[in-house]
Amino acid sequence: MNKQNIKEKLNKFGREKEPFLFIISYDFTKVYIEKLDTLSSFIKYDINSKKTLPKSCKIDLKKFPLTFEDYKKKFDFIQNEIKSGNSYLLNLTAKTKIETSFSLDEIYENINSDFKLRVDTKEDNFVCFSPEKFVQIKNNQIFTYPMKGTIKADIQNAQKIILENQKELAEHTMVVDLLRNDLGIVGKNIKVDDFRYVEKVNAGEQELYQVSSKISADLEKNWCENLGEIIVSLLPAGSITGTPKKKTVEILKNIEDYERDFYTGIFGIFDGENFDSYVLIRFIEEKDGELFYKSGGGITCDSKVEYEYQELIDKIYLPF
Template identity: 65%
Template sequence: MSKELIKEKLNKFGSEKEPFLFVLSYDLSKFYIEKLSKLPNSIKFQLNQKEDFNKVFTKSKLEKFPISFEEYKKKFDRLQEEIKAGNTYLSNLTVKTKIKTSLSLDEIYENTKGKYKIRFQNQEDNFTCFSPETFIKIKDNKIFTYPMKGTIDADISNAKEQILANKKEMAEHTMVVDLLRNDLGIIASNVRVEDFRYIDTINAGDKRLLQVSSKISANLQENWIKNIGDIITSILPAGSITGTPKKKTVEILKEIENYDRDFYTGIFGVFDGKELDSCVMIRFIQEDINGNKYYKSGGGITCDSDVLNEYQELIDKIYLPF
């Protein structure tokens, strides 16, 4: 039911060329869609903001309390069993980690850098996100998506060469690109991979990470603004944070992860009346009613994955990008 309501509202605002914000949870059970002119003060966002080198940021120590390696390994091993059985080939396994910081969610939003940032608070949900990953962009009847898969510490010797030459990382990224190509093929034509496996440098607080991405494009019909809801809901959840085959992998992850992703790995974006820009909500901090803060993170698992490396990656992805 939520999916149909989301589709209907997005299509309506698009048809009216009404600028609006949309925030959709991972499983589409929750959503927030509102005209930009009516946004409350409790909801703020930034998209593709240029870095302000003159701004002084307030920094804070971030304490992490991740699940034990043994507990993570149980989840990892169960996923490997599913892979061996042929039920999934790539799965993005995520976990929920309790954190402590002296900064409030408002201060985290104001003092962190991010390609996409949102501060969201209503009666039910309270979170902030500073995501480096674009979901889709639509401009001049063309749709673009930028799957992000593959991370390495930038300080490792020859880090760029290492990650691009790594067979496991290559296989994982290729599977996600194929999945996203197929997703775009559902709602568009002339699907093309314009740039395969390029490197972005991500500020990860006390370290830098190299992130591998690709750029895929396709052509939409001229009346696409009347079908924004159909376009978005047809390709959710995002392939980079689920896996392949998508439907079965989502079922497997729900059982193994055993927690509610909620808005984490959902999407948020803006339609400005002419163009659309959106991101996948990774690098995500949620606060419960008792004031406890949780950071949700994870990474892609294939048959070639090393459990120690994957455990370390999910911890490395818990950071505040000052």
């Protein structure tokens, strides 16, 4: 299904006020679009439900990340692209082999998250528990919530440190500016309603503070009829690519050396009146009997390679 077909199908369901679910891969090569009342058994999801209590079970997770030397080669390549003026912010990601005694089904059932998704087919086998909303539409307004900036919550004065960090401020500001421009494609009266607020996220054996912003725009009253146009025009998400978006996507494709697939793609639900969606991060997939956890972070000219490498590893967790 190409982009045009995706848009047409989403527009059709929106126009008919038909509740549906969709999952779109990062590069648009894979897509699931299904009516909620006939949803396939191989897709499970939980969205905007009340949080479960943290589990007391021991976190069983071993990580086998790429070496620091290999990461530094990618990091240095990106820094050269930034110095050449080809990009200002790039979200560099990698896949990490992991080992755990938990199956993907057990991870899905026990995960402590506002949102979780499980897909199990012959072609795709993954679980996602994303903390980052993509866009939300209600009362003829569209909202997006870019998330940039992570720090361990047990660090003394952690919130103050991350909010005063100039690299983090620059990175977050660039993403907010990019998504303001993106919303300007589909809406009017763009506003930054809340700039750089901090939320605590359960990351398994530790807690993290993550920095987000809230941006809004007004839509036409008939936005449901153009839902496909709205969603596809905003992809791929700015927070997991960079700026300028088109050139940055090309650079990332040349340096990441793996297929993101559904990782950093989009999941969404339309209930017939309102729309909610998430960026597919915090993502584990099974390939040929092995598990891989995909993670990453934003790189700017002020980034420190040791910090970025550690952040990539810290984002590999199971929030039980």
